[in-house]
Amino acid sequence: MTQLYQRVAFVGLGLIASSMALAMRRGGLVAETTGTARSAETRAIATEIALVDRVTDTAAQAVQGADLVVLCVPVGAMAAVAAEIAPHLARGATVTDVGSVKQAVNDAVGPHMPDHVHFIPGHPLAGTEHSGPRAGFAELFDNRWTILTPPDGTDADALDRLTRVWQGIGAQVDVMDPAHHDLVLAVTSHTPHLIAYTMVGVADDLRRVTDSEVIKYSAAGFRDFTRIAASDPTMWRDVFLTNKDATLEILGRFTEELFALQRAIRRGDGDHLHAYFTRTRAIRRGIIDAGQDTDAPDFGRSNR
């Protein structure tokens, strides 16, 4: 694989940045990597495990001379980081991000970007419930999708190079309008996470069922919810604050459907329930056919 960039700078060195850095190294895709994080602790860990070639104290230092800059901080921190790095960006550099919301990042970062750089927001649809520089692994993006939301008039060569680096670290790339991205993600990720958090909160609240019972008997379905609900609170707070409209729209529909099912249970309307549960099976089949999951006979991932 030829080297696509001479120097890649990561601002933020958490799960996503560390996975990208390891995957770029695996693929021999870039000549040099630099990076920084907010805390001295994270920077020290990154140095200790040699996550990037050079750890800098500030974002301004990290981006100097970089032809690719990747913003890997929570969505709510993007604007401040953009303002900080803007004066130090190299001419012709590409600036991208990995934030889970795209319209808000576009609005927060775009205005800070000088005309001489290419700003192409992005979002890898891959993650785990773990955070920080030690959480990364090179295979995170393999066979996963990354969505890029290039603004109108984006330079075709810059887009092509960024696409190839994502492909080089294992992902498939799609291009989408940021508003559509935010709606799709509200359905496939943001609302499911909110619901999982809510269900786990309910379980924790209930006096008549103890936490130890919830934990002991979690294999019956609840466990999958707790995995989702263990993700980083700051990241998810920012997602809901910045993808407010789409999340509220999907939540509204969710509540409507839930009320219909609740009424069917109350009335003992077994036909309604059976028809609903039959329809939802088809989507699962589609996911397995699309290679986005395996069909192994364990519920969750522990029976192996």
Added chain:
Amino acid sequence: MTQLYQRVAFVGLGLIASSMALAMRRGGLVAETTGTARSAETRAIATEIALVDRVTDTAAQAVQGADLVVLCVPVGAMAAVAAEIAPHLARGATVTDVGSVKQAVNDAVGPHMPDHVHFIPGHPLAGTEHSGPRAGFAELFDNRWTILTPPDGTDADALDRLTRVWQGIGAQVDVMDPAHHDLVLAVTSHTPHLIAYTMVGVADDLRRVTDSEVIKYSAAGFRDFTRIAASDPTMWRDVFLTNKDATLEILGRFTEELFALQRAIRRGDGDHLHAYFTRTRAIRRGIIDAGQDTDAPDFGRSNR
């Protein structure tokens, strides 16, 4: 391991029965197994793959001479099966079941049971989204819990023997009051399943986000919901119809909490969201510590 029963009869030969039969064989726990299912097709498959030693055409035939009878049909079918087998049960036999709801099974089966048998309802907290006689595997119950809900005055020896057979096929056994079982399961299993079904239904309904987009981008959280929502519609219909009160209670609390989070999103109350998402992490940690899940860095189970 000494043989605990001379002849075990399975009524219903789906996922749970086939897993039990394979696990009993693995452990050399019983001398002989018999079984039957509603359809000729399932009986033929069971014969073909030699799931039990003898497949019979009727439940009445299956239970004859058995010292352990395991009812492995959907909860809504338990009463009819109990009525059918009652006259044919051997003196001193133990009759148990594996239904996901316990008060309703107790009420449906109990009245049919002659005085000369021991009726001890049970529920293994293990399963997959797959059904039928080919779905079973001997490891299904390993390191999982089975809850028994013996009625007052249950014979201690009969309970002990049943406990040991569950332990012999890999499970840990707890004893509980049926009403408490139903509430615990409403929290850890039944409500999570209903919510997952609802979310998958919403995704399927939405015109502006296509099914193919939902499927393509499902790895971002939604996929775990589809796995839950792919389970057998008949089984789940029966669960909600027969565990109505506890499910509706938990659903009511869920809706309350969801509305509070929804309001926080609408108002931009990041502190409320952050505090909620921090609290729910603790439960996840407890599940991992309790050995009910692994801590491997994949979200779902496909990154391997």
